[in-house]
Amino acid sequence: MHxxxxxxxxxxxxxxxxxxxxxxxxxxxxxxxxxxxxxIVGMPFIHLASAGPYLNGSFSIAAQNCHHEAQGxxxxxxxxxxxxxxxxxxxxxxxxxxxxxxxxDDDLILKKVKAVLSHSLTPIFCCxxxxxxxEDDTHIQxxxxxxxxxxxxxxxxxxxxxxxxxxPIWAIGTGKTASSAQAQEMHKEIRLSLADNFTLAIANExxxxxxxxxxxxxxxxxxxxxxxxxxxxxxxxxxxxxxxELIRIAEASI
Ligand code: PGA
Numbered sequence: 289m290h291x292x293x294x295x296x297x298x299x300x301x302x303x304x305x306x307x308x309x310x311x312x313x314x315x316x317x318x319x320x321x322x323x324x325x326x327x328i329v330g331m332p333f334i335h336l337a338s339a340g341p342y343l344n345g346s347f348s349i350a351a352q353n354c355h356h357e358a359q360g361x362x363x364x365x366x367x368x369x370x371x372x373x374x375x376x377x378x379x380x381x382x383x384x385x386x387x388x389x390x391x392x393d394d395d396l397i398l399k400k401v402k403a404v405l406s407h408s409l410t411p412i413f414c415c416x417x418x419x420x421x422x423e424d425d426t427h428i429q430x431x432x433x434x435x436x437x438x439x440x441x442x443x444x445x446x447x448x449x450x451x452x453x454x455x456p457i458w459a460i461g462t463g464k465t466a467s468s469a470q471a472q473e474m475h476k477e478i479r480l481s482l483a484d485n486f487t488l489a490i491a492n493e494x495x496x497x498x499x500x501x502x503x504x505x506x507x508x509x510x511x512x513x514x515x516x517x518x519x520x521x522x523x524x525x526x527x528x529x530x531x532x533e534l535i536r537i538a539e540a541s542i
Pocket of ligand 1: 459499
């Protein structure tokens with residue numbers, strides 16, 4: 289099965305507007321058009337509208353969250369239609385930092401996924417286990433439960449539009465990466481579960497990204513795994529050289 293690669297950056301709460309736009313300009317100048325890889329930059333909401341004009345077919349922008357309601361009295365929140373109107377095509381949802389610090393649960397994340405899909409945006413749905421679960425060797429069951437409780441409630445048509453990011457929490461921002469064998473094991477399990485819950489053809493189409501201390505030093509190994517379709521990159525997406533190198537590695541790893 290041949291799936292193209294995605295390198296998605298997640299800036300989290302980093303970069304002022306000027307810093308963000310400078311980064312995007314460098315990105316665009318350095319790699320004008322990608323052959324086979326899609327590069328996505330997940331940036332703070334307020335950067336989206338300004339970044340849009342600098343992007344091209346190979347590059348897209350993503351928001352990092354979204355409110356599940358269409359509109360209304362939700363002070364300080366941002367809706368899917370607002371994100372879409374600002375030029376983003378993707379929304380990162382269910383990131384472990386949202387789950388941990390903002391108490392987002394599987395139910396709420398499912399609502400957000402549906403809101404995003406209903407505005408023709410692509411959700412990048414994050415899942416992944418904490419360290420104690422990995423040490424208990426119950427990580428596969430844990431991640432399957434996250435999927436069952438949320439995106440496995442989607443229809444066949446809806447699930448095909450979702451990108452999944454497997455991000456073991458113990459690897460996020462810690463410098464401790466899952467080995468390529470650990471990543472491949474989980475990605476394969478996720479794909480098997482997708483085949484069980486939907487169809488084999490759907491499971492083979494869905495992109496599953498790895499996230500967690502992915503850098504130019506380990507990306508070639510990770511991206512060459514059969515079921516790893518690229519990465520969701522935090523720390524290394526903040527540095528233009530690293531991010532560009534990750535894109536080059538993805539292009540070379542097809
Ligand atoms: P990291 O973050 O690459 O800094 O580990 C990944 C993420 O949180 O998406």
